[in-house]
Amino acid sequence: MPGVSQRATSLPLLLLGVATAVGVVTLLPSGVGVGLAWLTIPLAFAAIWAVFRFPAARAAGSPGIARALGLFILLVLVGYLTMFLTGPFLIFGLGLLVTARWQRSAFLAVWAVVIGGIGVLEGFFGITNRLPLSLWAAWEHPVIYLVLASLTIVAGIAAWLRENRAA
Secondary structure, X not given: OOOHHHHOOHHHHHHHHHHHHHHHHOOOOOOOOOOOHHHHHHHHHHHHHHHHHHHHHHHHOOOOHXXXXXXXXXXXXXXXXXXXXXXXXXXXXHHHHHHHHHHOOHHHHHHHHHHHXXXXXXXXXXXXHHOOHHHOOOOHHHHHHHHHHHHHHHHHHHHHHHHHHHO
């Protein structure tokens, strides 16, 4: 059975994709704000950090619970302010770049730049402003975020299948 290190690409993509989708779905009724993404995305990063860091910390004899809690609080505070201004994908992209660096994964780095960049562009209404006024609606902004989150989940499933073939 594959271990955590063999899930270095699929696990972050699946966790972040689901966390972003859940956070964005709370946006759909109103179409305004950042929904629960300000909480779900930092939770996903805390989970990624815990999964990849705690086995190493346990081996070294230092669990780092206080560090994990401090990191989570920092992510929530910084994440909320940033997502309020740019939408959830700036934190998503930067966090995934950090994860890609930790895991030495070029695929995660490319995905972070592409999806994070498109998401930040939409955070400033870069895609929705190009739609004709007759198509403009309050729900299209969160739907674009949901499509990006869904594409991340699909990429995570593809990476998971690739990791299972390699195991």
